[in-house]
Amino acid sequence: MIKFNNIKKTFRKTEVLKGLNLEIKKGDRIALVGSNGAGKTTMIRCLLGEYTCEGEILVNGRSPRKERELVLKDIGFVPQLPPPLKMPVGQLIEFSASLCDADPKEMIRVSERLGLNFNELKSRPFVKLSGGQKQKLLISIALGREAKILILDEPAANLDPDARHIFFQLLAEKKDKAAMLISSHRLDEVAALVNRVIEMDQGIVILDDCVEDSVELDSVLKSEIRIKREDEAFAKAIKAWRFSSDNGTFWRGQIAGPDRLRFLGVLSRYAAILQDIHMEEQKND
Amino acid sequence: MRHLWLTAWADIIESLRAKWFIVYSSVFGGIVVLLFVFGITESRIMGFTGLTRLLITYIQLTIAILPVFILITTVRSVAGDREAGVFEYLLSLPISLAAWFWGRFLGRFAVVFLPVFLAMIGAVIWTAIKGGDIPWVLFISYTGLLLAVAWCFLGIGMLISSLARSADIAQGLAFMVWLTLLLFLDLILLGIMIREGLPSETAVAISLINPLQVFRTAAMVLFDPQLVILGPSAYVILDRFSETGYIIWAIVYPVSLGTLCAYLGYYLFKKGDLP
Numbered sequence: 001m002i003k004f005n006n007i008k009k010t011f012r013k014t015e016v017l018k019g020l021n022l023e024i025k026k027g028d029r030i031a032l033v034g035s036n037g038a039g040k041t042t043m044i045r046c047l048l049g050e051y052t053c054e055g056e057i058l059v060n061g062r063s064p065r066k067e068r069e070l071v072l073k074d075i076g077f078v079p080q081l082p083p084p085l086k087m088p089v090g091q092l093i094e095f096s097a098s099l100c101d102a103d104p105k106e107m108i109r110v111s112e113r114l115g116l117n118f119n120e121l122k123s124r125p126f127v128k129l130s131g132g133q134k135q136k137l138l139i140s141i142a143l144g145r146e147a148k149i150l151i152l153d154e155p156a157a158n159l160d161p162d163a164r165h166i167f168f169q170l171l172a173e174k175k176d177k178a179a180m181l182i183s184s185h186r187l188d189e190v191a192a193l194v195n196r197v198i199e200m201d202q203g204i205v206i207l208d209d210c211v212e213d214s215v216e217l218d219s220v221l222k223s224e225i226r227i228k229r230e231d232e233a234f235a236k237a238i239k240a241w242r243f244s245s246d247n248g249t250f251w252r253g254q255i256a257g258p259d260r261l262r263f264l265g266v267l268s269r270y271a272a273i274l275q276d277i278h279m280e281e282q283k284n285d
Numbered sequence: 286m287r288h289l290w291l292t293a294w295a296d297i298i299e300s301l302r303a304k305w306f307i308v309y310s311s312v313f314g315g316i317v318v319l320l321f322v323f324g325i326t327e328s329r330i331m332g333f334t335g336l337t338r339l340l341i342t343y344i345q346l347t348i349a350i351l352p353v354f355i356l357i358t359t360v361r362s363v364a365g366d367r368e369a370g371v372f373e374y375l376l377s378l379p380i381s382l383a384a385w386f387w388g389r390f391l392g393r394f395a396v397v398f399l400p401v402f403l404a405m406i407g408a409v410i411w412t413a414i415k416g417g418d419i420p421w422v423l424f425i426s427y428t429g430l431l432l433a434v435a436w437c438f439l440g441i442g443m444l445i446s447s448l449a450r451s452a453d454i455a456q457g458l459a460f461m462v463w464l465t466l467l468l469f470l471d472l473i474l475l476g477i478m479i480r481e482g483l484p485s486e487t488a489v490a491i492s493l494i495n496p497l498q499v500f501r502t503a504a505m506v507l508f509d510p511q512l513v514i515l516g517p518s519a520y521v522i523l524d525r526f527s528e529t530g531y532i533i534w535a536i537v538y539p540v541s542l543g544t545l546c547a548y549l550g551y552y553l554f555k556k557g558d559l560p
Contacts, residue, residue: 048377050559072379083374086302087295095295099288099378125302138374151377 001026001179002047002149007055009042009203016042017053018203024179026148029171031190031211032183034200040183041080043200044151047181048077059149073100076147080154080183082126082134089129089137090122096141107144110170111137114163131158143170150174153183156190161241165220165256168193172217188265192258193217219257219281225267226250226276234270241266257281288380292388293395300396305358310400312354316346317404321411336412337420337508340405344427344504347401351431352438352497353463355397359442360455363389368452373560382559386551390443398435402428426507426532433539434500440543444550447557466497489521496539503535 002024009017017039024030034040045051049064049071057064064071085092093111097104108118114136126134135158142150150171156164171180171193184190187197191211199207223243227234230248238245241263243253255263260279267274300306320339366372376385405427409419441462449455467473469491479488492498506528522531 045373045558045560050373050376052556052558069379069381072377075377077374077377079370079374079377081370083371084369085299085371085374087298091295091298095291096378098291099380 001028001060003056003058004043004047005056005058007043007046007053007057009039009046009051009053016203017046019055020203020205022198022205022208024181026179027176028196029175029180029194030182030196030198031187031194032181032198032200033185033187033190035185037202038200039203040200041153042203044077044153044181044183047151048072048075074148076142076145076150076178078135078138078142078150078152078155080157082131082138085126087126088123089118089126092126092137093122093141097145100145102145107140110144111140113170114140114166115160116140132160132163135159136163139167139170143174147174148178150178150180151183152180154185155182161255161259164259168256168258169218175217188261191261216257220254221257221260221279221281222254223263223280224250224252224276224278225274227270227273228275229273231270231273234273237266237270255279286384288384289388289391292380292385293392296389296392297396300362300393303362305362306396306400309354309358309397312350313347313400313404314407316343317408321408336408336417337423339408339412340420340423340427341504341508343405343408344430347431348497348501348504351401351434352466352500353460355435355438356442356445356459356463357456358397359393359439360445360449360459361452363393363443363446364449364452364455367446367450367560370560376559382555383551386443386554390439390547393443394436394439397439398432401431401435405431423507427504429532429536430500430503430507433536433543434496437496437539437543437546440545440547440550444546444553447550447553466495469495470498470501485521493534493538496542499535499538503532506531506535 002022004020004022007017007020008015016037020039020043032040032043042051046053046057047059047064049068052065059071060074062071087095093104093107096102097107111118116133116136121129121133121137126137129137135155139152139155142152156167159167174180180194182190182193191197195211197207197209197211198205225238225243227249235245235248238251238253241253241255243251245251267277317339320342376382405424409424412419442459445455445458445462449458478491479485492502502522506522526534
């Protein structure tokens with residue numbers, strides 16, 4: 001589906017990509033990880049045909065630079081930093097859908113599943129939305145069309161737990177139809193979403209491995225947490241995950257399956273007061 | 286073609302909500318309002334009064350500020366959009382680079398030309414309401430000149446935006462270009478060069494290729510057909526071009542220069558890294 005053949009990219013005298021070779025197949029859900037300066041963004045921009053580079057990139061046999069319209073028709077992209085667009089939300093949807101020959105209603109439907117009230121937001125400038133709202137809208141534009149490749153740069157960073165769960169469900173619906181490239185600084189953020197991990201450092205791939213993907217993207221974990229005593233900081237943290245409690249020591253809630261590692265990371269900060277953790281996976285209807 | 290108009294429309298909507306556009310529109314609208322408030326239509330200079338007097342003053346002020354306004358706002362917003370990630374996102378959508386670049390150019394042209402034009406229209410409407418005479422020939426000629434100068438400096442601005450990778454460098458470069466053109470107006474460097482013995486042909490050539498000078502001379506030709514205020518050098522212009530010929534040059538040359546610069550800008554944009 002996607003082939004990188006000996007890709008090199010130099011900015012002035014700095015070589016950012018040093019002969020990148022990679023093949024991505026349909027059904028691959030790849031976590032693209034690496035520290036700042038590893039070359040992730042440069043690689044993505046080369047794939048989107050935005051950067052010129054040495055070597056050859058082929059997307060379904062086509063060059064993203066020379067046949068950009070045909071290639072980009074199949075690619076849905078969510079950037080790490082939302083662009084400061086001043087156009088109203090409604091127009092951004094219309095503009096994107098029109099360029100992609102997609103149905104704007106489908107993009108709106110995805111945005112509403114993610115918790116946005118489109119009618120309320122449609123006349124507001126995109127730049128005036130909150131970070132989470134911007135992220136949800138960009139995800140809606142990328143997922144609300146028939147993209148065969150999804151390139152997502154830190155896509156869930158600004159999403160609340162409910163929206164993350166819906167986002168994982170949306171990815172689950174796409175997983176057999178599209179290849180996914182999910183970029184992140186931290187593997188634990190995206191580990192449960194993917195079946196392959198590619199780590200980059202200094203412009204080359206230093207790890208390319210398959211991972212266990214038995215976690216269903218749309219699963220949920222019914223969870224109960226008991227702590228030794230009431231704790232204000234713990235209460236604040238657990239409420240952010242939409243947990244509730246009657247007495248401040250026994251908390252109930254549910255988390256999205258792919259979020260389990262992230263959730264346990266949060267709990268680990270309160271290990272001293274944890275008394276009991278119970279998590280039970282159930283298929284979400 | 287549909288993508289080109291979509292991009293042009295999106296750029297217009299973006300610009301209408303930008304702070305620079307509010308300042309830009311306020312300046313040109315404000316000039317006309319101030320000219321009315323200060324009773325310029327009631328005053329007389331070289332026999333001109335009423336709307337003609339206002340348009341003459343308006344065009345003189347426009348010569349001074351329109352080019353630098355267009356250059357700075359174009360390069361700041363285009364290069365600023367690139368820095369802020371607007372290019373990265375919008376160019377990930379399936380649109381051809383030609384539709385994107387020329388769509389933005391046309392959208393931006395509408396946005397920089399319309400406030401200047403609408404300010405003149407406003408003056409015409411107000412004069413009509415007050416029952417004054419409307420100098421249609423002068424109005425149409427000035428509209429043509431403003432259109433040409435806006436196109437020209439927008440083209441130069443788009444070229445600078447493609448050359449410079451950051452908004453600060455682009456702004457500095459735009460200011461340098463404007464300053465260089467300003468220095469070669471007949472009142473400044475060109476005057477000194479003539480005094481120092483510069484051949485008249487060279488001085489005329491410099492005047493004819495400097496779009497600021499071309500615009501300025503054409504504006505003068507329109508209200509002073511004998512170019513009395515320009516002195517002996519007026520003979521060169523009137524002998525070689527005639528009044529109508531010079532006005533045609535003053536429209537065709539800046540439009541061609543702007544188109545050439547914009548095309549060079551497009552070529553560099555297409556060949557290089559986009560965001």
